[in-house]
Amino acid sequence: LAKTTQPISMDSYEGQEVNITCSHNNIATNDYITWYQQFPSQGPRFIIQGYKTKVTNEVASLFIPADRKSSTLSLPRVSLSDTAVYYCLVGGDRNRDDKIIFGKGTRLHILP
């Protein structure tokens, strides 16, 4: 399982775009990159998943460079309710079921 490294914490202001970068130098060919969001007293919830280039959904965008050794989660125009912990995970070979190991995550704090 590839190890991930992401900032421990980040602060931003309402209305700004927030980019959280995750490093995964040992990513395997078949690995996908997945981001989860966790609010206090709740289980994590899926945000976005990608393999390469760019993926966008109604919540966020995920940018993955050609070498796939890092990825950036982009949250457009954040609000106070985006204050949460964001986890970057790498794995999920389509040919087998993988257990999922969480790293330390990034604690995002949105300020008014």
Added chain:
Amino acid sequence: SAVISQKPSRDICQRGTSLTIQCQVDSQVTMMFWYRQQPGQSLTLIATANQGSEATYESGFVIDKFPISRPNLTFSTLTVSNMSPEDSSIYLCSAKLTFNEKLFFGSGTQLSVL
């Protein structure tokens, strides 16, 4: 998608007793997992609950302390045995529908051991 119901949502237990946490998924899933999360910390995988066979435990977790059952594709239980205050934590059940599918989580069980 999958909806996971986990109960109890919280409990306060005495040292030396055991608590069984139940996890029910509203659809058949390929894999179910149990995690533990200490306050302010990330999630730690306890074990993979295997349907019809013994769970696969991560380093530091043993079956005698955390027996797990998974009798079918939609239900699992985790028992925290012979509890001590160090077992106070949030326990989370999760599941995947298919290969490479995203994880769904229950709302967690907040356990306090006195």
